Amino acid sequence: MAKAELMDFDEAIEKYEVVIGLEVHVELNTNTKMFCGCANEFGEQPNTNVCPVCLGLPGALPVVNGKAVEYSIAIGLALNCSIAGDGRFARKNYFYPDLSKNFQTSQYDEPIAYEGQLEVPVASGKVYNVAIERAHMEEDAGKLSHVGGVGRIQGAEYSLVDFNRAGVPLVEIVTKPIFDSGAEAPELASAYVRQIREIVKAMDVSDARMERGNVRCDANVSLRPKGQQRLGTRTETKNVNSLRSVENAVRYEIQRQAAILAAGDEITQETRHWHEDKKYTSAGRPKSDADDYRYFPEPDLVPVQPTEELIEEIRTRLPENPASRRARLQQEWSLSDNEFRDIVNSDLLDEVDSTVSLGVSAQSAKKWWTGEIARIANLEGKEITELSVTPEDVAEIEKMISAGKLNDRLAREALSGVIAGEGSVAEVVSARGLEVVSDDGALTAAVDKALAEQPDVLEKIRAGKEQAAGAIIGSVMKEMRGQADAGRVRELILERAKS
């Protein structure tokens, strides 16, 4: 499918009012699945984390995971929602081979959390108050792989289904329509998703890794001519799996829909798929508001009735909300807006915070995470969270630098060893022989050798030009493969020059 005609973004914003609505699915990191005792784990051998319940075998019955309910309540509270004292599950009926029972157990008219709001700041400094319609619990489906052809369902020879993901607990968070964001709509969409991610990560209710689908966004976009009351026809772009994609996809849909409307044509109500590689959306299946899922209350489950005590207890355990946490940390760390934004935009707030709490200065922690570590991640085409380096490692390196055991270059080498999976900082330093040499015997020999080779420099030093010692230090460092303690080398050179 080819890319569509697009209208210039600014022109589109000029002509049309943008309305967006966001549905974010958060995969909870409970130990077990939503309705059975199977491990909630990613990347196992296919169909190993399965049982009669999540396979939908005859006679099997669901039992609600209490932990998942608590996590969902926590999400609801963090989004300033009301929590339902009595919530039922419903069955959403449709046939699809990744859906073991051919119905999804979900919440329909009685979500666990409803009517909330979230303040979302964007770069301009404006803070949007995004109204949350609901957050409800549901289960994930299995995963299909299409074999043969191009890996899509069309043209595949056969398809395989893995039910490890079937029954994994999800919370779906749905916003009310957002009307007033205009040109900031794409940025707001991505900032909103980022904030949801931060919240669920801070509460440790989800691993929150978009690249693994822990957080997935469906973006609804519609346009209407300015001044028109009636909402335009919307499209729903599915499963946009990175923050950048959220922004790009919303921007693309605005431009695409504007071009269609400007040509006097109508928008087709449909789901669309975002192609991050080529930066466009393509048509999925037509979607009408009357998709008939034949919802009815799930008769195999009793209503979820969290007590006031439980809700209040969860409320007291809620972590600080991300916006005030950011404000607090920036102040504590004495970083400029630009420096702090560097950390936030690289999504490294948690890493830097943890590193600082281990005694490292904010500047140093920032330097390591947004500098060398980000560089290596970029080089390897990975997310920083995928690298095997921890705040503890960074703190250890800083400690060794302060103790004079590592210099900057050696520290970078130690870090790359840790990232390469060679072990802890201490192990890498010892295995690679990285520790700074401050043993006078070895250093004196190297100094004497260098002075003998460069008698003219020795003369300069003796003549009072102490800065000339730099050349000798360089030679010694070279001789010692960079592992010499530069301070001690300088002292030794000056001692020798006096004798």
Place this chain on the structure above:
Amino acid sequence: MSGLHKKPSSELAQMLRSGEVTSVQLTELFLDRAEKLNPLTNSFLKINRQTALEQAKHADELIQAGKAPSVLTGVPIAVKDNLTTTDAITTAGSKILENYLPQYDSTVVSKLRAAAMPILGKTNLDEFAMGSSTEFSAYGPSKNPWDLERIPGGSGGGSSSAVSGFLAPIAIGSDTGGSIRFPAAATGSVGAKPTYGAVSRYGLIALASSLDQVGPVTNDVLDAALLQDVIAGHDPMDSTSLVDSLGQMADFASKTDVKGLRVGVIKQLASDGFQPGVKARFDESIQLLIDAGAEIVEVDCPSFEYAVSAYYLILPAEASSNLARFDAVRFGQRVLPEGNPTIERVMAATREAGFGPEVKRRIILGTYALSSGYYDAYYGSAQKVRTLIQQDFAKAFASADVLISPTAPTTAFKFGEKLDDPLAMYLNDVATIPANLAGIPGISVPNGLAENDLPSGLQILAAAQNDGVMYSAAAGIEKLQNDQWGKRMIDFAPELEVN
């Protein structure tokens, strides 16, 4: 040991304990009878000689070691084929599960194994328990031992014919709208549907989740109480399972005094529409109760008028969803269509070939009833009727300890009599359905011979969780009947002979 096969399980249990007979002997006796007589009655879909004898041997060892885990240890039992068993194919009477061997035991079967009750085999039923005659079994109907030209009731006609033909001393049934009670009435045996939630549904292949309940089919009331004690109890795998114990039913069943018992006669189930002989036996039963000192009160349940209609909306709605999992993807039959076998076409071909006419009828009814735009009128209204029926019962139980009615409008009818008239078949359950809609316990006890010397049944209902009250009343009424007729009603059944 002639006549052993006609003894109630309570007596067989005593003989096992005293060493007069072994479980292997008893199990062989019933296996021999089952193998000989099943060609006449088609009670069993599968007879498990080998595993039954192994289990009997195990039971004998336990008994001899003085470690019998249950009163009924060593008594062989027949199990309806909609309960999963890992050592026997479980078909639910459907072609779609032909040769399906479950991966897990239903909780009820696990409890029978824990009690060391040898399982003789799996009994016939209307496909997925949809029917009142077993004529909708994909494996041919079961026959009534009283008259092989007649139906043994349904859906549990396999269990009722096995018990009344003495192919098994005791059996398990399931009751969604009368599938234990009507077969008991039609065969002169006793059948009890416990309070909803008293017995786990885990591993019961679901017909209608909010109505299904597993229960005993037996020679007499004490046996039913003993068996309920074996299979009842909280199951963490079934969210709708009751947490608190309802007490020992056998203790209640040993209290047979009905003096002062307040017996409510349901006005709506005591007048029109009953076969004259059935009505006459019912009136006589009332007189027996009066003579024994019970207090008879008339109770008004106006909403019962709508019970059958509501039931035939709720049941198909839930069934249409419960049966969606039979899709050829993970288990069971897989039928390949002619031409391109896409998943939709494989699902359709399998369901077309695998489901029988009554199942298809109810799936279509249920799908329609849940459809958007019809939900409120059908499913929603039916749920309101359900609430009204519960209110009728609540009012009735304020003035009566138990309620009575004929179990069914007729005695066992002939094959084919109602097969082409679904409404006539559905109306057969008019007296039994309200108990399922309200979740209350009900039992059918034989109360004499009606037209063609066929047994009629008396239904006794108690308030939810008052199963004990029901068993006491039933045991009292049973004693009055036996005294009146000189022997147990089941003993009037003709001996089955193979020509």
